[in-house]
Amino acid sequence: MNKDTILAVRDLSVRYLSTGVNIEKMTFEIGRGKVLGLVGESGSGKSTVCNAILGLLDSAAVQISGSVRLQDKEILPLFWDEREKINGKEIGVILQNSMAAFNPCMRIRTHFIETLYTHLLCSKRDATLYGIELLRKVGLPDGQRVMRSYPYQLSGGMLQRVMIAIAISLNPVLIIADEPTTALDTGNQAIILELLSFIMKEYKPAMLLVSHDMDTVTALADDIAVMKDGRVLEQGTKTKILHDPQVGYTKELLASAGLMEETDCLRSGM
Amino acid sequence: MRRLKHNKSVMVGLGFITIIVLCAVFAGELSPNDPMKINMSLRFTEPSQSFPLGADAYGRCVFSRLLYGARYSLGLAFLVMIGIVITTIPSGMAAVYKGGFFERIFLWLCDISMALPPTVLVLAIMGVIGNGIANLVFSTLFSYWGWYGRMVRSYTQTELAKGYVTYAVTGGASGVSVLVRQVLPNIFPGLIILFALGIGDTILMISGYSFLGIGLPSGLPEWGAMLNDAKSMLLQAPQYAIYPGVCVFITVCAFNLFGEGMRKALAVGGMGVNYE
Numbered sequence: 001m002n003k004d005t006i007l008a009v010r011d012l013s014v015r016y017l018s019t020g021v022n023i024e025k026m027t028f029e030i031g032r033g034k035v036l037g038l039v040g041e042s043g044s045g046k047s048t049v050c051n052a053i054l055g056l057l058d059s060a061a062v063q064i065s066g067s068v069r070l071q072d073k074e075i076l077p078l079f080w081d082e083r084e085k086i087n088g089k090e091i092g093v094i095l096q097n098s099m100a101a102f103n104p105c106m107r108i109r110t111h112f113i114e115t116l117y118t119h120l121l122c123s124k125r126d127a128t129l130y131g132i133e134l135l136r137k138v139g140l141p142d143g144q145r146v147m148r149s150y151p152y153q154l155s156g157g158m159l160q161r162v163m164i165a166i167a168i169s170l171n172p173v174l175i176i177a178d179e180p181t182t183a184l185d186t187g188n189q190a191i192i193l194e195l196l197s198f199i200m201k202e203y204k205p206a207m208l209l210v211s212h213d214m215d216t217v218t219a220l221a222d223d224i225a226v227m228k229d230g231r232v233l234e235q236g237t238k239t240k241i242l243h244d245p246q247v248g249y250t251k252e253l254l255a256s257a258g259l260m261e262e263t264d265c266l267r268s269g270m
Numbered sequence: 271m272r273r274l275k276h277n278k279s280v281m282v283g284l285g286f287i288t289i290i291v292l293c294a295v296f297a298g299e300l301s302p303n304d305p306m307k308i309n310m311s312l313r314f315t316e317p318s319q320s321f322p323l324g325a326d327a328y329g330r331c332v333f334s335r336l337l338y339g340a341r342y343s344l345g346l347a348f349l350v351m352i353g354i355v356i357t358t359i360p361s362g363m364a365a366v367y368k369g370g371f372f373e374r375i376f377l378w379l380c381d382i383s384m385a386l387p388p389t390v391l392v393l394a395i396m397g398v399i400g401n402g403i404a405n406l407v408f409s410t411l412f413s414y415w416g417w418y419g420r421m422v423r424s425y426t427q428t429e430l431a432k433g434y435v436t437y438a439v440t441g442g443a444s445g446v447s448v449l450v451r452q453v454l455p456n457i458f459p460g461l462i463i464l465f466a467l468g469i470g471d472t473i474l475m476i477s478g479y480s481f482l483g484i485g486l487p488s489g490l491p492e493w494g495a496m497l498n499d500a501k502s503m504l505l506q507a508p509q510y511a512i513y514p515g516v517c518v519f520i521t522v523c524a525f526n527l528f529g530e531g532m533r534k535a536l537a538v539g540g541m542g543v544n545y546e
Contacts, residue, residue, distance in 0.1 A: 054440055060370065080445065088442030095440070100433035105455045114451065115441045166441070 004031045006173050006206035007053070012066035012076075014048055014057065014230075023048055023230045025066070030174070030223075033204040037221030037238075039214055039253060045230040046210045050178050052076070053208070054091065055083045071173060089119040092167030092205070096179035098159035102151035108162055109147040115166050134165040137202075138195055157188035164195060168203055175199070175207045181216050193219050214257035218242065226250045277535040283528030290521055294340035301334035305491045326499065326510055335491035336517055342492040343521065346407060347472040351465055353411045354418050359461070362422030363449050366430060376419065383416030388475065396484055406485030410475060414468065421464055425457040459536045466529035470522040477518050493518050 007030045014023040023045045030036045038046050051057050053068055055078060068076040075086060087093075095101045102111060112131035113124050122130075132143030138161040140146050151159060160180065167175055180196065181189040197220055200207060211217050217224055218238060225235040226249065234247045242259065245251050275281070293300065302320055309329035317324045323332040365376035388410070395409040429435065430453060438452050477494030479485045486492050493514040500510035 056436065056439060084442045084444050086442070087440050091440075093437070093440035095433065095437055097433055101437040103434040103438070103452050103456065106452075114438070114443065114447075118442045118444075118447070163437075 005029050006032055006071060007208065008067075008069045009049075009053070010067045010069075012049070012052060012068060013064070014045075014052055015063040017061055017063060023052070026232055028223075028225055028232070028235065030206040030208060032173075032206055033200065034223065035200060035207040035209050035221045037217030037224045038208065038210045038227060039212065039217050039224060040227030041212060044227040046212075046227055047178060048230075050176050050208065050210060053176065054087060054093065055080075084118070088115055088172075089170045090173050092170070092172035092175045094160075094163050094167050094175065094177040094180045096182045098163050098183065099151070099156050101163065102159060104151055106150075107147065108149055108151065108154070111162075112147070112166060112169065115169060119170055130169070131165070134169055135162065137168075138162075138165045139191070140165075157184055157191065160184060160188070160192055161195065164192070164199065168199055168205075171203060172205055175205045176210070177207060178210045179212070180209070181213070182211070189216070196220055214253050214259060218257075218259065226253065277531045279527040279531030280535060281531075283524045283526070283531055286520060286524030287528060290340055290524065291344065293337050294344045297334075297337040297341050301331070301337045303331035303334045305330060305334040305338045306489065307331075323513060324509070326496075330491075332510065332513060335496060336493070336513055338491040339493040339496060339514065339517065340521075342486065342490065343473050343477060343494075343518070346403070346410075346476050347469045349407055350410050350414065350472050350476075351469050353407070354414055354468070355461075355465060357411075358415060358419040358422045359454075362419050363426045363453065366423055366426040367445055367449055373423075376423065380416035380419045380423075383412060383414075383419070386413065388413035392479060392484060401485065401487075403486060406476065406479060410472060410479075414472070418464065418468065422457070422461070425460050426453055429453045429456050459532070463529050463533045463536070466525055466532060470525035470529070473518065473525070474522055 009026055009028050012023060012026040016022065026049060028036060038049065040046050048057070052064060053075075055075070057064065064076065066076070067074055070086065070090060075083075078086070102108070106114075109128055109131065112134075113127045116122055116127040116130070117124075128147060131147060135141075135143035135146055140158060140161055146154065146158070146162065154162070160183075164180075177196065181192050184192060193216065196207075196209075199205075200220070207220075209217060209220055221238055223235070223237055224241040226233045226241070226247065228249055234241065234245065234250050241250060242254070245254060302322065307330060309325075311329065313325065313329050315321055315325045315329070321331050321333070323336070326332055326335070361376060365373045391413045392406070392409045395405060395412075399405055426449075430448075435448060435452055438448055443452070476485070477492070477497070480490075480492045480494035481498045483495075483498060486495055488495070496514040497511055497518075500507070500514070504511055
């Protein structure tokens, strides 16, 4: 394994014991400062991959096999007490529905303090000041007011930025962005994408970007993996996927995002 | 908070609760006479300066007895509710969080508690381990426990499935911190309503038992017991039954108004459970 590899997933299989998606033998790697875009339709198992990496799957309901290594450390079989040290600190998370992701009876300040205090022994005052600094970085200059606000007093776009600020607060080596722009309008989507690419330049983490939207993925990703029904259909660099897609499904996705001429699709026999 | 201030039933309920609690706390200072002192020469005296509501069949001051009665009714109800709070909230939340076997055991215990009718249960317990305040509190607690345990469990379950819990976990929050810091503040409004309504219930229940002569030793100025004393002379002197009856009525009303008002006030903003 390359020493710049941050996350290495080998033969990850997830089987839901009741029904639902099965992930079969997923393999991918993300290097430092690189973005892997995971594209696929709803129910293709993208979020399951994220949950497996974060250890959020209920071990009573699923069967997991394979290996997930974060900087040469196997994290798949970890128990909760060790998990707590990784989640939030080494893996930062940006979830899709920011309106629902914040505790409605906690101020934004408390969210920062909770995250920072869980992993560092810092005072509340320091956590708040650091939080305001981070908020400025993600484009919320009136940090004082945001810190005092409850989640319902902020807009979805603002909350998404707050979430990004919290995700980068501990300088994680890996950021998992699970549909970061899905719940936002077009204008905010563009702003968040710009912000994410700024974060990539500034902090150089590895990023797993999950989206059903080819546009979002192509805007950020270095590599792209296309998923359907729990399998990776195609995987490669952005240029390769964009210009020389091998699988019909990838071509369909590209065409639907307007990234490929309709005629190309027709010509290739679709 | 502002919504609560503008809610009439919350404020009226709270006002009455405050008055009743003050009466109970300062019963010793407020009452003009010793509530237990028997003086046969004062039997059925008319209301006067020193006996504001007259004296009962044993010449005891009715007004003083009502004030001290608030102590017993509220005290016992609070005791039962505190017992329920400190047993159901931790065990219910832990049961949901642990899930599986623990949750099943918890639900079995709730089912056992809910399956036995409270009156039968109390009579059985009293019959076996004897009469007494502690036994009364214990058996009331036991028969109410299951209902509240189940409510705590379902509130917790609803909250645990929400996005912010997942987000907290991805931020590295531990199980205890998720339950205490994230879930508890969110289920708290619902629980306050539940327990406020529960206090009214418990007062009624305990008064009912002491009316039947169960639980409290005879002669104590409990409202239900006073009703029982007045029963034998209901036609000659109905006022002795009316006074404690009104007291129970007002107290239960106050707690129910408070609880209902809270529920409505909190439901408007999307917090708590909206039944409408």
